[in-house]
Amino acid sequence: MKKTGFVILTFILGSLLYAQENLLVIKNARILTVTKGVIGKGHILIQNGKIIDVGRDIKIPNSAQVLDAEGTLITPGLIDSHSHLGLGPSGGVTEDNEVSNPVTPHLRIIDSIHPEGVPPHRHSFQHALSEGVTTIIARPGSGNVIGGQSAALKLLGQTVDDMILAFPCDMKMAMGRKGYGAKGMMPVTKMGVAYLVRQAMLDAEDYKLAWQKYELEKTKTPEKQPPKRDLKNEAMMKVLNRELPVHIHAGQVDDIMTAVRLGDEFNFFKLSIGHGNESYKIAGELAKRGVVVVVGPQMIVFDDEGNLINLADYLVKHGVEVNIMTDADVVQQEFLRFQAALAVKYGMDPQEALKAITINPAKLIGMDNRIGSIEKGKDADLVIFDGDPFDIQTRVLKVFINGKVAFQAEGEKEKVK
């Protein structure tokens, strides 16, 4: 039944390519909207890349092309909250760590991304799409204390510029890494790491003041020269002004608390912690400040007594908002839904797990008006599955980005990877 249904689906879609009308309705699917519950046998109406209506009893214009998705399940496009897609091999010299200086807020991740992926990741973008990943948050690595500016990318386009959904979407920092010690440079210690962040914030404050002073003086003395532009301070000023969220890599509990302390001191906007392997130990501190934890690639940790802790589940149950990531290519980009499946296996509510790879990362980068759920007015980024999205045996049949087919499975045969 599924097989014939799918053949028909493919056929209809083929004919769609020649259609004049740009109204499309996907009918009769089980729709996991994420924000508005589950719609059994519902329809999604799409026009010009947007969802214009969704529900069981929506008005479907006669002119709309129909995609009968009976027997399938639809989720929003999946969002990987932390990825190094297109940035080169994880082991060797990668494009995401400018290790010549520990403080590089002026660097922009989009200047390092190859839009198809370079060997051995040549087909990474295609692989990601084939498992329903439609958006990634690409960040600089954690080799530097302040790594640079991150970007949210949709996985559709010829160039990185086509893909940009939000840039910069946050400032990447990293606690606990002391890689510069070997070069005889600060930071050799964790104290050094914290100091470098504080100094960068203070420098940005001075820079801001200098510009404010100039703007004031300019009105009186028009010939006054502006301060020299400084790309580093310019970038950090956005953090200072709470225009840019801050994402901090931190695994151990001391490093996480250092990140929290810096956040308190400088009033960081939307602080999130990456990995947070020991974050369960201070879940209360994080919850009361609204700090988000981006969990992964390690989903399961063991406490000092050897008890299994399902990190994402534990944090949610203690009031912390959670995203789930692959840290691709630490875990391959296409396995994002299996990262969430692991959390479900060890007890997380499947709806919470789905939120952690859809609406929660959308909120983190302030793009929840565009992506992350199936709602009227949002981008038509959708994944059609032939069953439970967390089940390994479930196949992704079709992926839409901005209403366009970004991937479709070839028949019933597993696509060559």
Place this chain on the structure above:
Amino acid sequence: MRLFIFIIFVPVLIGAFTGGSEKEHLVIKADHIVTISQGEISPGMILIKDGKIAEIGKAIPSLPGNTRVIDVTHKDSWVTPGLIEAHTTLGARSRYGSSNSDETSNPNTAQLFIIDGINPFDKGITYTRMAGITTAMISPGRQNVIGGQPAVLKLVGKTIKDMTLLSPAGVKFSLGEGPKNTYGKKDRLPSTRMGSAFVIRKALIDAEEYARKQGAFLKKQAKDNKAMPPKRDLQKEPLARLLNRELTAFIECYRVDDIMTALRIVDEFALKAVLIGCTEGYRVAEDIASREIPVVCSPFGVGPRRMETQNIRVDNSAILAKAGVKVIIKSDEVLGMGSLRELPMHAALAVKGGLDKKTALRAITLSAAEILGVADRIGSLEVGKDADLVIFNGDPLHYLTRADYVVIDGHIVYQRNPQ
């Protein structure tokens, strides 16, 4: 009369020393018993005595006294043999401890035994056991061309001696990026693939001569017990045993050219071999099948892709199995679903790629035991075999399924929700 007393007395004495209270037997009643070798019994029972499987069937008519009963029927409970990870550096190189798997001072370290580099208290061993993996072949890593001698260990015990089922289990070889990158960086042989093949051929040819001298000595010794043995060479000894087909060559290789190099060496020296990794095996499935060489593979590279693993396919193991290759599935020892604990998920991925479910389950139990040379002890649920088993709370290959009980040698080593 004296003899009579002796017969009575000695067993009592032995009983006293071994601790009479441990003589409790165990019975497991479950909804599905997947024996692997003799089909599925649903529902069924297993009687465990003295660490061994004593009886197995639909019902066991007369249970001995002093028997603990674990009844998990009507809970969609599945019993399988303890799962086997066929190739890992667990305990020798792990996230939780030491790094003792690669002696990178020389590309040929055949003389090393992995059991001298394993920490039985490595937490990774406990965490892996909790997921139902009861035995592993722990092996040197992939950085040396000839890494040393792996061992098959049960994942419980305070000392390596307690844990060891078989040591050495063979000799570990590695082709491709591992040794090339390690020694290429040092401008030493092998910095190329040709170099790696040469290291192996040279070592085996040297070992041939050593094996000949040994053979000659043994012949001479039969006639003349004063004959002098040749000087022992610890590096050549295991390789000589390999040439005599007493030991298995475990050859880690991923790219198709490395696989073919492995096959050339196997042919040249008539080795008993197992391929490990074998990412591009689907390209030469017939060549592997015709030589009857088993393959230990992961159907998906879960960890960071390397150049040599970039052409991985989900249907690799299915294609190999269809060609007639005995397929064993291993994990990738990385984070997330790639962790050793999620071995059944790797088997589930192979099923997604077209491998039939029975073969996939066999690939993490009996097939693994067979290629490791321990199938007489473990790998299936049969009378007389070690009582190593797992009680799962559902179909073992379903993503939501977890291990509720793990039993090794008849002892419950893990219970998820202790009463």
